[in-house]
Amino acid sequence: MTLTSIIIPTYNGLSLLKPCVEAIRTYTGESTPYEIIVVDNGSTDGSAEFCARERIRFVRLPENRGFPAACNAGLRVACGDELLLLNNDVTVTSRWLENMWAALYSAEHVGIVGPVTNYASGIQQVQIEFRDMAHFQELAAASNVSDASRWKEVRRIVGLCMLMKRSVLNAAGWLDEAYSPGHYEDDDYCYRARLLGFRLLVCGDVLVHHQGSASFQKTDPIEWKQLLERNRSIFINKWHVDPLEYMDISDEGGNKI
Numbered sequence: 001m002t003l004t005s006i007i008i009p010t011y012n013g014l015s016l017l018k019p020c021v022e023a024i025r026t027y028t029g030e031s032t033p034y035e036i037i038v039v040d041n042g043s044t045d046g047s048a049e050f051c052a053r054e055r056i057r058f059v060r061l062p063e064n065r066g067f068p069a070a071c072n073a074g075l076r077v078a079c080g081d082e083l084l085l086l087n088n089d090v091t092v093t094s095r096w097l098e099n100m101w102a103a104l105y106s107a108e109h110v111g112i113v114g115p116v117t118n119y120a121s122g123i124q125q126v127q128i129e130f131r132d133m134a135h136f137q138e139l140a141a142a143s144n145v146s147d148a149s150r151w152k153e154v155r156r157i158v159g160l161c162m163l164m165k166r167s168v169l170n171a172a173g174w175l176d177e178a179y180s181p182g183h184y185e186d187d188d189y190c191y192r193a194r195l196l197g198f199r200l201l202v203c204g205d206v207l208v209h210h211q212g213s214a215s216f217q218k219t220d221p222i223e224w225k226q227l228l229e230r231n232r233s234i235f236i237n238k239w240h241v242d243p244l245e246y247m248d249i250s251d252e253g254g255n256k257i
Contacts, residue, residue: 004034004097004163005080008088009070011041014050016088016211021054023091032097037078039070066180067159075169083169085186087160089211090117091133093140099206100163103151111168111198112190114157119212122247124158124202133209140207150204156247157200159186160210164193171196176238184231187243191235 006024010017021036028034037057040047041064051058059073071085082104084097096115103113116126118136130136172192179185190200235243 001032001101002081003079004032004082004084004101005037005074005078006034006084006086007037007039007071007074007078008086009039009041009067009074010043010047010088011064011070012043012045012047013088014043014045014047017047018050019091020086020088021056023093027092027094028097029095032101034097035079037074039074041065041070064181066177067182068175068177068180068185071159071185072174072177075174081166082163083166084161084163085159087210090161091136091209092161093137093144093206093208095141095144095146096206096208097163099144099146100203102146103148103201103203103205104163104165106148106151106201107199109197109199110165110201111193111196112157112162112164113151113201113203114160114162115203115206115208117160117208117210119210120158120160122156122158123152123154126207128207136209140209143207144205147205151201152204154200154202155194156187156190157202159189161208162186168193168196168198171198178234179231181227183228184235184243187247188235188238191239191241191243191246 008020024036035057037059038051039059041061048058048060059077061073075083100113104110114124116124118128119125128139130139172189175185176188232243
């Protein structure tokens with residue numbers, strides 16, 4: 001099995017980064033080689049020192065340049081044949097990477113895959129009731145049984161946990177940093193990948209936990225709405241398509257686990 005580069009952008013998110021890394025190390029099988037690359041957007045919370053102690057590959061940007069730029073910085077140094085963009089507020093689960101890897105290599109033209117989760121826009125969100133993280137892990141362990149019948153071809157994969165072949169990066173290039181600090185850069189990338197002939201799959205047999213919009217929780221609601229509208233306009237002007245319509249994100253989701 002080839003190496004998977006797991007790229008985690010972060011900005012003053014040490015409290016999220018620690019459990020994120022711990023879960024990767026706990027729930028990724030020994031038969032699935034991987035490297036972790038943390039890309040830091042100028043944090044001042046000890047993230048650099050944590051990564052040094054844990055011997056994690058670390059890329060430090062001098063200032064907060066946003067999610068797309070951080071992803072690109074990680075992609076530029078990644079050694080893997082598979083590239084995985086992972087939010088620092090995601091907690092992975094049993095067999096998560098093995099099952100996504102199986103979907104990614106299920107056919108030559110599959111280029112990007114992603115999991116289902118408790119918090120996302122569109123079809124990747126599922127309804128799941130759980131008491132705490134330990135209970136969530138129990139439910140995920142029962143759900144994460146590799147099953148191709150639970151894969152679904154889609155038009156977009158949310159960037160919270162997006163696994164792709166290096167051939168996609170070679171063909172599509174970097175994430176568009178015009179969307180910084182974030183939102184719609186993942187839609188943009190998926191659109192480009194599909195134009196190039198790659199297929200996208202959501203893996204219903206991979207359930208991960210997502211805290212949800214952790215990087216934007218301190219953003220003023222009005223400013224956040226303005227950012228969404230600005231980036232939606234960038235997408236429309238670039239592709240002459242409304243992502244809210246094309247990506248089928250307004251009326252999908254809510255499936256039960």
